[in-house]
Amino acid sequence: MSRARRPMTEPAAEAAIDQACRALRLPTMRTRVNDLATAAEKEQLSYRGFLAELLIAECDDRDRRRSERRIKAAGFPRQKWLSDFDFDANPNISSAMINTLATCGWVRNGEPLCLVGDSGTGKSHLLIGLGAAAAMAGFRVRYVLAAKLVNELVEAADDKILNKTIARYGRVDLLCIDELGYMELDRHGAELLFQVLTEREETNSVAIASNESFSGWTKTFTDPRLCAAIVDRLTFGGNIIETGTGSYRLAHAHQKNLAMAAD
Template sequence: MTRTRALTTPAADAAIEAACRALRLPTIRANFADLADRAERDQLTYRGFLAELFMTECDERDRRRADRRLRAAGFPRSKWLTDFDYDANSNVEPATINTLATCEWVKKGAPLCLIGDSGTGKSHLLIGLGSAAAMAGFKVRYVLASKLANELVEAADERQLTKTIARYGRVDLLCIDELGYMELDRRGAELLFQVLTEREEKSSVAIASNESFSGWTKTFTDPRLCAAIVDRLTFGGNIIETGTESYRLAQTKARQDRQS
């Protein structure tokens, strides 16, 4: 075997940088010098050093993919399950949320319903669980119920309904927020039902609503359609009731009391 002439350190660094550019390994290119110095200090074997290089590249690619999935989900703000205040809302069991955070329900295509008054943490949990699913590698999409209904009506008017429903059908988890805050017209409600039917027992839907199921007739004025939608969103799924006492309001009052 022919041996190549030993390279000086600057020449080796230049060769590695050029190779990383050609092979599209930006993380190794940015970190190989520091990793090499650390490997020398820690007396890593050649194999150990090589493993460090490739794991660094893979970890960074995983992080970038997760960031892309989070952006694609369209969450209006960042909310993480680790930031949820269970002490402020004793209705929510940490063990239940921790189990949901494993995303097994998303793998199974099961639905999730978060029911409770405003300020009880529904949207926080919805976004937090959606973010956990995105970080775990699932395609997630967040949308307000009224916005989704309006989008579907516009798509139907423009003869793009099949394409729009298919687009929502491709995500692993569809998070629908603020269901029940306003009445949906019959056409919008029927089209929303089509989206839910398309996903039934195949892909997960998670909803957050300020109305109990009995109050959904305010949103879906057709009783039969309302019953069918409730059935789609509860069969084989999880229901979490976050209660009626707003901890956001309680926190605001406590802060004002401290300042007064």
């Protein structure tokens, strides 16, 4: 017959909680237990209510840390959030469409996304912002410049690790390729990029940002048949957003200069 457990003193209870949270790797519960206990007493929560608040705090913080790790793993060059995008500055872009894309249904369905327009029209901001939204939603995301990706693929082919490299890019849920169209690719580089796109076709999403319209992609992919195949991979069943030709970065700088001159 077991003996009844003797009541703990407050210091002993605090020490036991601290030790148990460390052993169970519950850092948020360990740091917030005293504050939540005080709040629970003031609000006259039941034991179950207090425990629920404590567990919810731990779960929320774990979700936040996971999101931060996914954002970091994506390799974005800078932080860009959709909430910071100025839709009034570029009427070509529908806020309703971007908000729909931010729900990540297209990523879940493995659909491609193309952002096409001149420099300064918000392509990279939207590409990174949508990628960040996907990472926050739990998807594995990778951001890379088109030129860097092709160079990596060429080096991988030379080092006999091409299949491994393509498979690594194939595993992420969303591959964001920025600045496609800024440089001409030889046939070998274009073929390697095509292999990556084929690896992901209709299974995992690809999002690209390009300063060239599709008709101008022959400047980047000099082989017409290969160019047509790549355009087909990136547009079939996908989402296309044309960001226009007017640079809102330039317009913003002009307005700023006018304001400074007026002062």
